[in-house]
Amino acid sequence: MSETQSVRYEVVDKIGVITIDNPPVNALGPGVREGIIEALERGNGDAGVEAFVLIGSGRNFIAGADVRQFGKTRPVGTRVSAAAIDDSAKPVVAAIHGYALGGGLEHALACHYRIATPGARLGLPEVTLGIIPGGGGTQRLTRLVGPRVALDLIASGRQMSADEARRLGIVDEIVPDGDLRGAAVRYAKGVAARRPLPRVRDRTDHVLEARGDADLAEALAASLGAKARKLQAPRAALEAVRAAVSSDFDEGVQIEQQLFEKLENADEAKALRYAFFAEREAGKIPGAPESFKPPPVKSAAVIGAGTMGGGIAICFADVGIPVKVLDATAEGLERGMQRIRETYAVRVKRKSLTQAQMDERLALIHPVDSYDAIGDCDAVIEAVFERIDLKKDVFNRLEAVMKPGALLLTNSSAIDINVMAGETSRPQDVAGAHFFAPANVMKLCEIVRGDQSSIETIVRAVKMGRDLGKISVVAGTCDGFAANRSRAPLVTEAMLMLEEGALPEQIDKVMVDFGYPMGPFAVSDLSGLDVSYDTRKRRAAADPNFRKLHVPDRMVELGRKGQKTRAGWYRYEEGDRTPHPDEAVKRIIAEVARELGTPQRSFTDEEILKRLLFASVNEACKILEDGKAYRGSDIDVMWLHGFGFPRHRGGLMFWADGVGAREVHRQVAEWHERYGRRWTPSRLLAEIAGRDGQLRDARAQA
């Protein structure tokens, strides 16, 4: 045994076994590539060694390049260690279990043979980090599977199962779970004497065929979706695959390298790397006892079979957790179950699910008619109508039936968690689990801390969210919690800019150009203008200082409620969701502005963008000041997964750091002068601006 600390080398039955041992995921950190090269040199110089096995220790093969090392100089890149495998005089067998991603798969592609366990997951996720494979992966994969399949895999970054990899010819053989190392050594012995070595780089069948394919160029370009085309990395993937077809291997690798270098330090890649780590950071709970290992939620109950409750039930069933659904009325329950069945039926129709999978999942969702039936569940999520009396009643009943230690969660989006916790004798077990609509689609799960929620409850709720495939982020209890509270000023400013002369279609276009899938007005039409209208009415009744939003109020009063009335901020044709700008909306806005006597002016796109986002940055800083979020980067994760903020811009705070905290503060202070109280600069923002610090690094103050 020897080599670098993260690579072990030993000879077993005349096979040189190279084991990557770099916890937690065997990323290609410092020393790993060097260790592989050294081991190959030793084995090739050792007459007692016939072949090699490359294998990962722990839970996977190799999860890819060490994301922390991007943007820094690497003494030895994957291109070099992959070439060393390729050049080995003795065959190398990749033995894959768990993840073989990015540089991990690139190493495997350089091996002469690949075997995998049934559960292995393979992919080239580089585009999700704003780059392309830079270790010869684009060239080898194209030679192995042809340009169409290669581009699909590289430009989407998707993972494939071992089975799919086998069908595509990426994996030579699937071996049973259990003794992968033993199987790999036997496999290596079986191929040790075979010559010539089957090197992927020498394969020419696919590229020769592709050169004669007149439709190829167009087909490849068309295969990039509209979203991918706007980003640099998928476009570079297309170029790299084209190069693999038109050039020889070494030339292709050169082109790949040049493309990679251009991307590595571009803003897009920096933002995407940041998002990757921000998501992982969000899962860390300050003050959580290290020794506490949260038990998984193995059974759940949802109270309220409305749209949210049904969506949440689907989340559990989708990951194989049995869930009971309870509603106040038998009709409500049946309607809810019907909606769940319809949601699944649509998935089957779209072929994202088979009928058998649908049946399996439906069998996990149990409608029940009494609280007594849910007492034994590990977690319960209340999702009834947002009325405080109803919520209190539910928590009273939960108190009576739930087993000790059950997680008592509420999906409320605004009501103070403490009020609900106060209805029970176990406020430590109560927290918010705020899903975003549609609950079975949106990734964000905002876990809300009540004043008395125990840290263990928060850790358990965060884990439950993760187990549901969500991104859990913790917020404190306050009006709107952290996600919606930070977005509310954006919506307010959008509405107020209308009074000053901007139009919905102009504002929406600015946000779509920025990278959002839809602008705020198109979103409002989708969810219905009446929803926020009702909330505003309730709030205005409770708060004399509440700012009236005249334009949207007028719209609702005129019956323009959005898509459902085929008229909102846009007009819609029957059965069509395409928004069309509407002269009537222009007239309504002009009328309101006249009544208010608001002077009219024009807006530049830049002013619109800053006005919307700076308002939210300022509020996010106030949220941190109040201790209602742990970190600036948590706000970013909420925006990425709750509101469709463009991932290649990192997140709200990361984007604002690009502008500079100092400039954000200067502008907020200026608008404070012009527009008054709602733009009062946050103390924390002023402090960060004063020291030229970074908003994304801000921490909870209270």
Ligand code: COA
């Ligand atoms: N480089 C550096 N660190 C990595 C890493 C990588 N490629 N992949 C994972 N990690 C770290 C994570 O930051 C996390 O560290 P932390 O515990 O200190 O926060 C830890 O490994 C576990 O990762 P996590 O994502 O929480 O585990 P998981 O089991 O949910 O998922 C993976 C495992 C491998 C699927 C996932 O981490 C992943 O997709 N990694 C990136 C893979 C990639 O893009 N590789 C190509 C790079 S070119």
